[in-house]
Amino acid sequence: MNVDLQFHPYPSQRMTVMAKRGMVATSQPLAAQAGLDMLKKGGNAIDAAVATAAALTVLEPTSNGIGGDAFALVWANGSLYGLDASGPAPRSISIEALKERGYEKIPVHGWMPVTVPGAPSGWAELSKRFGRLSFREVLQPAIDYAESGYPLTPILGKYWEFAYQRFKQVLKGEEFQHWFETFAPSGRAPKIGEMWRSADHTATLRSIGDTYGESFYKGELADKIAAFSKKYNAFLSEEDLAGYKAEWVTPIKVNYRGYDVWEIPPSTQGLIALLGLNIVNGYSFSHRDSVDTIHKQIEAMKLAFTDGKAYITDPKEMRFQISELLSEEYGARRRAEISEQAMMPAPYQPASGGTIYLATADVEGNMVSFIQSNYMGFGSGLVVPGTGIALQNRGYDFSLDPSHHNALKPGKKTFHTIIPGFLTKGNQAVGPFGVMGGFMQPQGHMQIVMNTIDFHLNPQAALDAPRWQWMEDKKVRVEPHFPLSLAQALIRKGHQIEMMVDSGGFGRGQIIWRDLETGVLMGGTESRTDGAIAVW
Secondary structure, three states, X not given: OOOEOOOOOOOOOOOOEEEOOEEEEEOOHHHHHHHHHHHHOOOOHHHHHHHHHHHHHHHOOOOOOOEOEEEEEEEEOOEEEEEEEOXXXXXXXXXXXXXXXXXXXXXXXXXXXXXXXXXXXXXXXXXXXXXXXXXXXXXXXXXXXXXXXXXXXXXXXXXXXXXXXXXXXXXXXXXXXXXXXXXXXXXXXXXXXXXXXXXXXXXXXXXXXXXXXXXXHHOHHHHHHHHHHHHOOOOOOHHHHHOOXXXXXXXXEEEEOOEEEEEOOOOEOHHHHHHHHHHHXXXXXXXXXXXXXXXXXXXXXXXXXXXXXXHOOOHHHOOOOHHHHOOHHHHHHHHOOOOOOOOOOOOXXXXXXXXXXXXXXXXXXXXXXXXXXXXXXXXXXXEOOOOOOEEOOHHHHOEOOOOOOOEOOOOOOOOEOOOOEEEEEOOEEEEEEEEEOHHHHHHHHHHHHHHHHOOOEOHHHHHHOOOEEEEEOOEEEEOOOOOHHHHHHHHHOOOEEEEOOOOOOOOEEEEEEEOOOOOXXXXXXXXXXXXXXXXX
């Protein structure tokens, strides 16, 4: 990589981390160490990724859980593989069934937005295909932390308290009491530095580890999930769980200035990141912190989101070919619509997120870009009794308009926000990267890729650089340390700039790059969270 390892122009308490034998980067220090422990035991980057992901369901439950979805990009044996561990809508659900129950749109909480959880199947598939250690062994750190407990880190404690206060106001039915019993056992959220443990998580993770996830889909855990659903006349059934398996998919890419930028194909919004990069690929940028650069980035991302929200859904129902959307001709056509003034795109309102991201690498050249989420923090607000399984609410993004491309249908996958990224050059792996956080994710991907390739920032500087986030119409939010002169210049171009008081909504990312000549690993971790890099 042509990056300046000395140049670090943005406020941070961290510097780029380097190592040779292995690296794990994620948003929680204990989880990063769990992955590194697998490498030291003789495991590979895939073992490390699964161990870290499972541990994060315990160590950062505000952002992900056992009942969520996951995606991975895996570099192994000189090739890149994609894993889609997202689940579909239940087979018995339908627009008509929801409208008969009085719903005009899918609610955020409760059983209606719950889709089949894919994460446990994703862990098992990764372990079976590429792992070296036993599945139970890589889940053991998660089991140990669930059983023995751990102290809450600062950002984790902040979001846990926020979720508790919100759930206390909005979750009123008896079906939600299991969430409070699990995550607020003392009648409140645990405090920063306070220990939290969960016997239910312990037993569930043991069961998943001992059966390669089979108990979650066809055994004792599946029975408990289905019984909980049936008790409240919900749609998720034993048949839905038994019929699910994470699937291997072909990653999609654009070539950006000699580098291939890879994403998971729809139904994820990774396509949006590639659409944005394909549009700006026709420009030449000399300075990152210039009004021309930021203006064109924002306008390109508006167009990318407009297209993405119009086309992305379950791949079996996509109305356009991905190759057409990512063609040079299509990028040039959209680029021609960008002027010197902020445009008004088609109406669109992004939502909030709740996600973890991790990156791993080992001395053999294996690398993993992995992302996992419940959505909107703790997800649906439902915890399966006696299991610790917090169920996701991904179905919220379905439309109840039958003519909408992302209309709810039985067994259909919805538009999905979480996306892992990967960078290659000349058939060699440069490395994994990602930015968690709802609809900030493709915007973060664009900014990180451009920070690295166009502006030669090292991994930590690429993450620490001030971010912007397009929200809707001409509204753009910027971080507190975003240059005021740039914000004022963007206003003169017609952007409605909102300077935020903190950086909580601007995503949380990780990067691992491998030097193509020396093999040295270079990592950056997010200064906006409790991020950590464990190295060997």
